[in-house]
């Protein structure tokens with residue numbers, strides 16, 4: 001279960017990175033100026049082991065390896081982002097809504113990435129986008145995937161903006 005959740009997060013992270021690349025290519029193709037540099041954090045999985053501190057003089061009853069297995073957690077890590085830099089959803093730049101629209105176009109209406117988290121500039125001068133929710137027609141992309149209902153809900157709620165138009169995407 002933990003592994004599946006972790007893998008889902010890694011998968012969404014790789015979709016986000018791919019999508020940013022696609023958006024940059026499209027910006028060049030359509031000669032669109034995006035006034036912010038966007039990036040995604042590098043995600044990696046790690047196993048955190050909770051160390052057992054045994055009391056002196058008491059003999060361990062389990063082999064050390066089984067202790068380690070019981071007391072370990074699989075976590076998905078990313079470089080630290082200051083919570084103070086997080087942008088409230090209402091203040092997200094328009095380009096984020098366009099990024100979701102673009103995901104639908106790029107993945108042939110079979111997948112949408114939405115509800116990105118956004119943080120203002122990190123030290124490299126890039127805004128960071130991360131932790132989206134994905135909805136797929138098969139509903140198999142992990143936590144928060146509402147399947148076709150999720151895709152439909154995005155279509156209903158998305159309002160196209162100037163970037164959607166500039167990227168040559170039809171109005172949803």
Ligand SMILES: [Zn+2]
Nearest residue numbers: 101160161164
């Ligand atoms: Zn749009």
